[in-house]
Amino acid sequence: xxxYLLLSEVSKRFGSYVAVEKFSLRVEQxxxxxxxxxxxxxxxxxxxxVAGLSRPTSGRITLEGRELDGxxxxxxxxxxxxxxxxxxTVYQNVYxxxxxxxxxxxxxxxxxxxxxxxxxxxxxxxxxxxPGEVSGGMKQRTALARALAINPKLLLLxxxxxxxxxxxxxxxxxQLLNIWNAAFEDAFLRALWGEEQKTILxxxxxxxxxxxxxxxxxxxxxxxxxxxxxxVEVGLERPRDRKRVLEHRTYVELKEYLLYLLTEKxxxxxxx
Ligand SMILES: Nc1ncnc2c1ncn2[C@@H]1O[C@H](COP(=O)(O)OP(=O)(O)OP(=O)(O)O)[C@@H](O)[C@H]1O
Numbered sequence: 115x116x117x118y119l120l121l122s123e124v125s126k127r128f129g130s131y132v133a134v135e136k137f138s139l140r141v142e143q144x145x146x147x148x149x150x151x152x153x154x155x156x157x158x159x160x161x162x163x164v165a166g167l168s169r170p171t172s173g174r175i176t177l178e179g180r181e182l183d184g185x186x187x188x189x190x191x192x193x194x195x196x197x198x199x200x201x202x203t204v205y206q207n208v209y210x211x212x213x214x215x216x217x218x219x220x221x222x223x224x225x226x227x228x229x230x231x232x233x234x235x236x237x238x239x240x241x242x243x244x245p246g247e248v249s250g251g252m253k254q255r256t257a258l259a260r261a262l263a264i265n266p267k268l269l270l271l272x273x274x275x276x277x278x279x280x281x282x283x284x285x286x287x288x289q290l291l292n293i294w295n296a297a298f299e300d301a302f303l304r305a306l307w308g309e310e311q312k313t314i315l316x317x318x319x320x321x322x323x324x325x326x327x328x329x330x331x332x333x334x335x336x337x338x339x340x341x342x343x344x345x346v347e348v349g350l351e352r353p354r355d356r357k358r359v360l361e362h363r364t365y366v367e368l369k370e371y372l373l374y375l376l377t378e379k380x381x382x383x384x385x386x
Contacts, residue, residue, distance in 0.1 A: 124173035135339040144311035148324035151334030190266030205241035
C-alpha cells in the first residue's frame with residue numbers, strides 16, 4: 115500500500131537557499147488535500163514538483179507507484195505562472211489541450227468537451243478572445259477549464275480562485291466539488307468521465323476555502339527548510355452544504371485551530 119501520491123522526504127534547494135526540506139505526504143486516490151502556510155513558505159514549490167515542472171533536489175515523488183519524470187496528462191495543472199498560450203483564443207487554449215490528450219475522441223466530441231468546461235467556468239461567451247484581451251480572473255477561469263477538460267486523475271491547483279470575486283469564487287468551488295465527485299448532470303460528460311473521484315492537491319491562502327473543499331489540510335512551517343507542520347483532518351461529511359458548514363461546530367473549531375497554527379505555532383515572528 116504505497117498510497118496514490120507519495121512524497122517521501124522531498125527537499126528543494128535554490129542555490130544555497132533550502133526552500134523545502136524533507137517534506138513527506140501521502141495522498142490517497144479521491145482525496146482533496148489543501149496546502150496552507152505563510153506567503154513564501156514553499157507551497158508552490160511543492161506543487162510544481164508534483165506537477166513535474168521542477169525536480170526535487172532530493173527525495174522521491176511517486177504517483178501510482180511510479181516515480182515522476184516531468185509533467186504528464188495524468189496531472190491537470192492550474193498555476194499562476196503556468197499560463198495560457200497568448201496566440202491562441204480562449205477556446206483554442208482549451209480545445210488544443212483536449213486534442214493533445216484525448217487523441218481517441220472525434221473532433222466533434224473534443225469540441226463538446228471544450229464547450230462544456232468553458233460553460234462551467236462561464237467563459238463560453240468570451241471564447242474568441244485571446245488571453246491578452248481578458249482579465250486576470252478570466253484567464254484563471256480559462257486555465258481551470260483547460261485543466262479540467264483534459265480529465266486528469268490528479269488536479270494540482272495553485273490558488274485557482276485567487277483572482278476571482280466572491281460570487282464567482284463560491285460558484286467555482288462548488289463546480290470543482292461536482293467535478294471532483296464526477297457528479298455531472300450532463301450525460302455526455304458522465305459517459306466520458308466515468309465515476310471515479312478525482313484527487314486534488316490545492317494551494318490556498320483562504321482558510322474557509324481549505325475547510326470547505328478538503329478532506330485534509332496540510333499546514334506548512336515557514337521557510338527556509340519548510341516542511342509539513344501539521345496535517346489537520348476536516349471530517350465534515352460530504353456532500354457539504356455551504357451554509358450548514360459555516361454553522362457547524364466542527365467548522366468553527368477547525369477554523370480557530372488553523373488560525374492558531376498560522377498565527378501562533380507557525381507564526382512569522384518565530385522565524386524572523
Ligand atoms: N526559481 C526559484 N529560484 C529561487 N528561489 C525560489 C524559486 N522559486 C521559489 N523560490 C523561493 O522558495 C521559497 C518558497 O517559494 P514558493 O513560491 O514555493 O512559496 P509559496 O508558499 O507558494 O508563496 P506564496 O504563498 O506567496 O505564493 C521562497 O523563499 C522563494 O523565494
